Amino acid sequence: MRILLSALMLFCQFGFADINIYSDRDASWFESAVEQFRAETGENVIIVGISHKEMIQRLVTEVSEGGTPADLVISKDLLYFTELKRRGMLTSLPEVPAFAEIPQGMISEDRSWAAFTYRARAAIFKPGIVEARQLISYQDLADEKWKGKLCLRQGSSFYNIALVSSLIVQYGKEEANRIVEGWVANLAAPIQPNDRAVIAAVDEGKCQVGIINHYYLAQQMVKFPELSVEFRFLNQGEGGVHTNGTAIMKINQSDNKTAQVEAFLKALYSEASLKEISAAHYDFPASTTVNSDTFVGQWGPNKDGEFLVQGLSWDEIGAGQNRADAVAIMTDAGWL
Numbered sequence: 001m002r003i004l005l006s007a008l009m010l011f012c013q014f015g016f017a018d019i020n021i022y023s024d025r026d027a028s029w030f031e032s033a034v035e036q037f038r039a040e041t042g043e044n045v046i047i048v049g050i051s052h053k054e055m056i057q058r059l060v061t062e063v064s065e066g067g068t069p070a071d072l073v074i075s076k077d078l079l080y081f082t083e084l085k086r087r088g089m090l091t092s093l094p095e096v097p098a099f100a101e102i103p104q105g106m107i108s109e110d111r112s113w114a115a116f117t118y119r120a121r122a123a124i125f126k127p128g129i130v131e132a133r134q135l136i137s138y139q140d141l142a143d144e145k146w147k148g149k150l151c152l153r154q155g156s157s158f159y160n161i162a163l164v165s166s167l168i169v170q171y172g173k174e175e176a177n178r179i180v181e182g183w184v185a186n187l188a189a190p191i192q193p194n195d196r197a198v199i200a201a202v203d204e205g206k207c208q209v210g211i212i213n214h215y216y217l218a219q220q221m222v223k224f225p226e227l228s229v230e231f232r233f234l235n236q237g238e239g240g241v242h243t244n245g246t247a248i249m250k251i252n253q254s255d256n257k258t259a260q261v262e263a264f265l266k267a268l269y270s271e272a273s274l275k276e277i278s279a280a281h282y283d284f285p286a287s288t289t290v291n292s293d294t295f296v297g298q299w300g301p302n303k304d305g306e307f308l309v310q311g312l313s314w315d316e317i318g319a320g321q322n323r324a325d326a327v328a329i330m331t332d333a334g335w336l
């Protein structure tokens with residue numbers, strides 16, 4: 001009875017959509033992709049905007065009750081979608097030409113997820129006190145020359161867990177541990193509740209340097225034009241800046257629908273759609289051939305939108321063991 005009721009409710013909700021998508025990103029960001037899909041196929045797509053937590057609960061419940069109406073899922077953090085993969089919920093996306101343009105590491109080798117926008121997690125600094133060229137790498141921020149100068153948000157933040165996990169993948173556990181201990185030893189102020197608070201702390205001179213996702217600074221710069229904080233991509237001389245992002249994936253319980261999914265992917269990865277989605281959040285399009293139309297498209301060491309990304313496999317960064325090791329390192333260092 002419960003299954004029947006659930007199926008009935010879902011039928012009412014989705015009506016006659018040809019593809020159903022659950023998204024923890026705002027559905028309004030995908031207007032261009034949806035319009036293009038409709039124009040090309042004559043078919044309908046429904047994107048249900050839902051928080052990540054609800055999405056996981058809903059998928060788990062629906063799958064255990066015999067089926068989910070979701071064909072595709074859009075999720076905003078590599079720790080979220082590698083988790084869905086680990087739970088066995090995903091199957092390979094059909095290959096589309098745009099996948100060849102996705103930067104290294106931002107598409108799963110088995111195509112169980114593919115990024116379409118990404119962000120960089122790196123340094124901000126107070127101009128006039130710190131010079132851009134002084135900010136080199138994640139390791140360098142652990143050096144005691146930065147003692148009493150660094151601001152960080154909570155270690156429990158998924159952004160920081162993914163960052164530390166990437167350091168484990170790149171340098172090994174021991175070096176990642178040394179870096180994290182160095183950062184904590186260099187703190188200038190109590191741990192901040194979020195990235196915006198880190199930006200405010202640097203702006204107010206409570207600290208000289210902070211680590212944040214680049215789009216928060218872009219958003220705050222628009223909101224507060226007088227803000228006196230600058231962004232710097234780290235590790236440009238050694239391995240590239242840490243990235244994370246938003247990906248699309250196919251639920252393994254989805255009926256075949258290969259042609260529809262392929263058509264939607266083509267629409268999603270069109271230039272107009274990638275520019276629309278990245279502009280909505282000051283993200284970077286996950287394509288080597290499309291740049292952001294917003295001012296972050298000019299960021300980079302040479303102010304031309306060119307910068308080196310870490311290039312590590314997001315599957316590896318999100319792997320259960322690396323993630324668990326990252327949390328253990330951060331907990332031991334007192335970064336809570």
Ligand SMILES: [Fe+2]
Binds near residue numbers: 213
């Ligand atoms: Fe965020």
